Amino acid sequence: MIRYFYLFLGLIFINSCTGNYEKNQKRLKEIYGECDNPVDKLKSNKMKYQRCKAKERAGGESLFGLEGDLGDLIRGKNNDVVYQYSVNPFLWNASLEVTKSYPLKIADNMGGFIETDWITNSKNNSQRCLIKIQVLSRDLITTGVNTNFLCEKKDNNTWVSDDVKYVEEEKQITLKILEIASKLSNSPQ
Numbered sequence: 001m002i003r004y005f006y007l008f009l010g011l012i013f014i015n016s017c018t019g020n021y022e023k024n025q026k027r028l029k030e031i032y033g034e035c036d037n038p039v040d041k042l043k044s045n046k047m048k049y050q051r052c053k054a055k056e057r058a059g060g061e062s063l064f065g066l067e068g069d070l071g072d073l074i075r076g077k078n079n080d081v082v083y084q085y086s087v088n089p090f091l092w093n094a095s096l097e098v099t100k101s102y103p104l105k106i107a108d109n110m111g112g113f114i115e116t117d118w119i120t121n122s123k124n125n126s127q128r129c130l131i132k133i134q135v136l137s138r139d140l141i142t143t144g145v146n147t148n149f150l151c152e153k154k155d156n157n158t159w160v161s162d163d164v165k166y167v168e169e170e171k172q173i174t175l176k177i178l179e180i181a182s183k184l185s186n187s188p189q
Helices: 002-032 046-058 068-075 089-098 167-186
Strands: 104-108 113-116 119-121 124-135 145-155 158-161
Touching: 089 124, 089 167, 124 167, 145 167
Parallel strands: none
Antiparallel strands: 104 113, 113 124, 119 124, 124 145, 145 158
16 A cells, blocks of 8 residues: 555656746746757757757748748738848949949849840940959948949850950949948938
């Protein structure tokens, strides 16, 4: 009989500890986050920790389950959107401003790359040009943007490079981007 009493006390003790453990785990996850909980020691496994942090940044369990930020966006929930630039936003916006009157073929803000479609002049149908702009820096610096101006001429219904270096045109575009970026950075937000 005493053995059953001790067994009963042991079960009560184990049950009460389990409830507290789960409550403590929940509280620690609220304080430290899912991935940085000091009790879980997730940081000891680099791959699991990186996966956990990626899931945490994504804001949900799974992309295909439509949970987290993407699912909320599709379901129409109004969340604040946070943009993380890999390039300087002033240089990027200035580059867009400079090319706004041309049709854009590529505008990749994460890679910082803009390419116009071919630009033609109605007075000269045998020549076409395009502009390529690469924002290279997260900082607003004069070497943070690279501009290329490329032109082709029509030769027997085939477009070929005109092999001209447009150094002055590239310089003028770059200077215009830097001027606009400087104004943008100094304007009140």
